[in-house]
Amino acid sequence: MKFCSTCGSDQLETRIPAGDQLPRIVCASCESIHYVNPKVVAGCLLTWQGQILLARRAIEPRYGYWTLPAGFMELNENTAQAAARECWEEARATPAEMSLFGLVSIPRISQVYVMYRGTLHKGEYGVGEESLEVGLFEPEAIPWDDIAFPVVRHSLKRYLENPQREDVYDVIIDRNTNWQALETGAAAIKQQAG
């Protein structure tokens, strides 16, 4: 942001507005405060007869790597709707049953993933515009070395540990994430509080 989107001035500065706790981008000309907030990414792990649906990315970042269908939530959507839309856009897949799978906070890049799980309607899928290819993978055939993002790896591992597990996870993934002891968001707070 180089110019104020309210008045067009280039007199932007970073300061803590009155009554606020954090530095914000403020226009010195018109006093508009320009908030920047985390983004929601909605995705879904879809299965069909024990296989998991993965899509190979045709876009950056991580072009050519495998992912679960997921993407930025749009205005006026609900989270499940956003996840289902991404399944269609990336893999021409329709979820037949969906339930909340878990939340993943990624503070380093200010994203919150809302992950669903579901079954693939009629086992049908195709290749969306943002994908190079799409496929159903047996658990032992998952291309672990070519997974696009840590959050995708986490969801796959969580699912494979126990496909019947129904408790919703709440985890934080960050640069120093210890994959052996992935702490929950709530546990992390408890530690901070002592």
Added chain:
Amino acid sequence: MKFCSTCGSDQLETRIPAGDQLPRIVCASCESIHYVNPKVVAGCLLTWQGQILLARRAIEPRYGYWTLPAGFMELNENTAQAAARECWEEARATPAEMSLFGLVSIPRISQVYVMYRGTLHKGEYGVGEESLEVGLFEPEAIPWDDIAFPVVRHSLKRYLENPQREDVYDVIIDRNTNWQALETGAAAIKQQAG
């Protein structure tokens, strides 16, 4: 948004960029695309010896009405951290135990609430800058006629229906919400898919 925040031009238009599905605000001068996304609100229902912590809002919207501590998630936070911060800012309260309570999508205003539940550390609280007063309420003393937002009403009702319930909810609240049969996000999608 009246001016492009990248180049300062007032030649903003709304159109669907190449390869996109939805109309965006695009600068006709520098071709910057200005995405607008839903916001995450994090909150927490804190209890102490069977009572629930509520804060009366000292800010608009809904000045003077009662709410659970909740507010916009900030950059570089995780969701539980954001909820705990709001507890402190609004009610000088520290969560002693926290777990994910549920998700509420509010598509009309493009917000996703991430609600936690927890206990109030040592039963201590105070009045934060954004609150007129803060108090612990017995279930039968909750001021139902003066609750700030539908999402707060939902969380309170959900808790009181069964304080021991551990499954995480995923609901949509919108103008036409039927409170007798609040549908889950996943169920709504299933209906759409037929």
